[in-house]
Amino acid sequence: MITFTKVSKQYVxxxxxxxxxxxxxxxxxxxSIVGQSGAGKSTLLKLLxxxxxxxxxxxxxxxxxxTKIKNWQVPYLRRQIGVVFQDFKLLxxxxxxxxxxxxxxxxxxxxxxxxxxxxxxxxxxxxxxxSDTYPNxxxxxxxQRISIARALAYKPQILLADEPTGNLDALNSWxxxxxxxxxxxxxxxxxxxxxxxxxxxxxxxxxxxxxxGKVVSDQEAGTYKL
Amino acid sequence: MIGISFARVLRNALRNFxxxxxxxxxTTVIMTLTLLTxxxxxxxxxLGVHVLSTIEQKVDIAVIFKDKTTPAQxxxxxxxxxxxxxxxxxxxxxxxxxxxxxxRRHADDPYIEEALRELEVNPLPSSMFIIAKDPRFYETINSxxxxxxxxxxxxxxxxxxxxxxxxxxxRIMDVVKNAGLIITATFSLLxxxxxxNTIRLAIYSFREEIDIMRLVGASRWYIQGPFLVESxxxxxxxxILSTSILYFSLHTMAPQINQFFFAGQNANFDIYQYFxxxxxxxxxxxxxxxxxxxxxxxxIAVRRYLR
Ligand SMILES: Nc1ncnc2c1ncn2[C@@H]1O[C@H](COP(=O)(O)OP(=O)(O)OP(=O)(O)O)[C@@H](O)[C@H]1O
Ligand SMILES: [Mg+2]
Numbered sequence: 001m002i003t004f005t006k007v008s009k010q011y012v013x014x015x016x017x018x019x020x021x022x023x024x025x026x027x028x029x030x031x032s033i034v035g036q037s038g039a040g041k042s043t044l045l046k047l048l049x050x051x052x053x054x055x056x057x058x059x060x061x062x063x064x065x066x067t068k069i070k071n072w073q074v075p076y077l078r079r080q081i082g083v084v085f086q087d088f089k090l091l092x093x094x095x096x097x098x099x100x101x102x103x104x105x106x107x108x109x110x111x112x113x114x115x116x117x118x119x120x121x122x123x124x125x126x127x128x129x130x131s132d133t134y135p136n137x138x139x140x141x142x143x144q145r146i147s148i149a150r151a152l153a154y155k156p157q158i159l160l161a162d163e164p165t166g167n168l169d170a171l172n173s174w175x176x177x178x179x180x181x182x183x184x185x186x187x188x189x190x191x192x193x194x195x196x197x198x199x200x201x202x203x204x205x206x207x208x209x210x211x212x213g214k215v216v217s218d219q220e221a222g223t224y225k226l
Numbered sequence: 227m228i229g230i231s232f233a234r235v236l237r238n239a240l241r242n243f244x245x246x247x248x249x250x251x252x253t254t255v256i257m258t259l260t261l262l263t264x265x266x267x268x269x270x271x272x273l274g275v276h277v278l279s280t281i282e283q284k285v286d287i288a289v290i291f292k293d294k295t296t297p298a299q300x301x302x303x304x305x306x307x308x309x310x311x312x313x314x315x316x317x318x319x320x321x322x323x324x325x326x327x328x329x330r331r332h333a334d335d336p337y338i339e340e341a342l343r344e345l346e347v348n349p350l351p352s353s354m355f356i357i358a359k360d361p362r363f364y365e366t367i368n369s370x371x372x373x374x375x376x377x378x379x380x381x382x383x384x385x386x387x388x389x390x391x392x393x394x395x396x397r398i399m400d401v402v403k404n405a406g407l408i409i410t411a412t413f414s415l416l417x418x419x420x421x422x423n424t425i426r427l428a429i430y431s432f433r434e435e436i437d438i439m440r441l442v443g444a445s446r447w448y449i450q451g452p453f454l455v456e457s458x459x460x461x462x463x464x465x466i467l468s469t470s471i472l473y474f475s476l477h478t479m480a481p482q483i484n485q486f487f488f489a490g491q492n493a494n495f496d497i498y499q500y501f502x503x504x505x506x507x508x509x510x511x512x513x514x515x516x517x518x519x520x521x522x523x524x525x526i527a528v529r530r531y532l533r
Contacts, residue, residue: 049441071446072445072446074443075443075444075445075446076443077443078440078441078442078443079442079443083441089437089438089441091434091435091438102438102442103442103443105234106439106442106443106444106448107442107443107444108228108230108231109230110230111230150442151442153442154442154443
């Protein structure tokens with residue numbers, strides 16, 4: 001369970017990026033977060049991964065109040081939360097396998113565990129045959145799947161996807177969304193920030209709409225409407 | 227888990243070193259030079275202290291009596307001198323004693339033994355050593371020994387104005403030490419600057435990777451460790467290099483160095499032997515200085531560019 005209680009976030013003195021946001025997201029939920037550019041979608045996700053800290057309010061993840069998280073605790077939080085971005089953020093000089101292994105190495109996994117787990121994760125994202133391929137030899141959709149595979153390296157409770165389909169065509173986008181659904185079915189809470197109305201409408205999942213930092217609608221099986 | 231993460235930090239440190247290998251080598255060279263100047267300073271200090279103490283021990287006046295001076299006359303002069311308020315003590319070596327000493331020292335040389343026996347008269351003179359209460363008094367003791375009063379009995383007064391020598395030594399050592407300190411300070415600053423830049427460049431070339439490390443939950447140690455460890459590796463390599471250079475140059479040059487500092491003082495001090503006996507201290511000083519420089523510069527770089 002993720003709980004936002006009256007959360008505000010103000011970057012340097014301007015209108016707040018988030019303003020009095022209260023949300024409850026039960027474990028295993030799939031939530032799309034929509035809104036115009038600058039509405040505060042990315043900010044909401046960054047607060048969860050502790051890239052930013054809220055100016056006001058409280059954020060609690062499974063009983064852990066991360067509102068005033070200490071710097072040294074952030075790595076532990078990050079290992080429970082997978083993150084995926086529009087620009088993939090893969091290491092170009094490493095193969096698909098190595099990119100996923102990288103995340104496990106950082107967490108101190110043993111080489112034999114890495115050798116065992118990475119193929120399983122690559123299989124989950126349907127890219128086992130691309131193990132030894134470098135990112136620049138892959139399509140955008142494939143790259144995004146590798147980045148999702150990396151996000152899954154720690155078997156996170158929560159997956160944050162910030163416009164993961166932003167750089168992809170419709171077909172590839174749909175592939176990625178299918179994958180996110182599959183991961184969600186396996187028990188991971190998924191938060192998807194997106195502009196893509198077709199996807200949101202087809203998902204028939206919960207939709208939270210932000211406007212100028214405020215939650216303006218929150219519907220189960222919602223649709224994209226601005 | 228601690229072990230494997232340390233192995234990875236070490237691996238990344240080595241990779242950092244290789245990424246900017248020429249800069250890393252330059253850092254190692256400058257660090258080695260710094261350690262060598264520090265060692266040089268240390269050696270000069272050790273040598274200086276030993277030279278001074280041998281000179282100080284040696285300060286005395288040696289009076290050589292004429293052959294015809296009788297033992298009674300010698301005793302009178304001895305009493306006379308001992309009464310002086312500036313004299314600490316005297317030591318008389320009669321001609322007979324001198325011969326005995328000489329014999330004993332060349333006991334295993336049959337030719338000398340024979341030569342002495344063949345000589346009817348003792349070729350060695352009686353002599354007397356005078357030690358003053360303070361080195362400053364030697365001048366006056368010397369001049370009174372040179373006076374008319376003793377001219378008939380004393381052949382020669384051996385007195386080297388050691389006070390001047392000592393003062394000159396101290397002055398030279400001060401100059402060397404100051405120059406050494408300035409050179410050390412300059413090199414140290416250079417080391418910090420170059421190392422800081424090496425680490426900064428390494429951080430820059432791995433920034434993408436570092437961002438992703440953060441993203442996937444790398445600990446601070448995992449991210450910063452390689453840069454600190456890299457700098458400590460440079461420090462360790464520099465210590466090994468400079469110690470080897472020090473060892474081999476002392477090994478080959480010790481006779482000349484000893485000769486230069488202790489010429490004609492029959493002091494049994496050997497700078498090479500000193501280094502061998504005090505190796506732990508010699509390496510420890512270098513290691514301390516190297517690690518200090520390394521940690522300071524990499525810590526500043528990491529603080530500044532890895533926040
Ligand atoms: N690091 C930052 N410093 C200052 N202001 C920021 C920062 N990040 C975001 N903002 C501002 O906060 C507001 C919300 O930004 P945010 O990135 O959360 O919007 P978004 O909904 O993700 O937009 P988009 O759809 O374009 O990605 C914007 O006005 C933005 O300019
Ligand atoms: Mg955004």
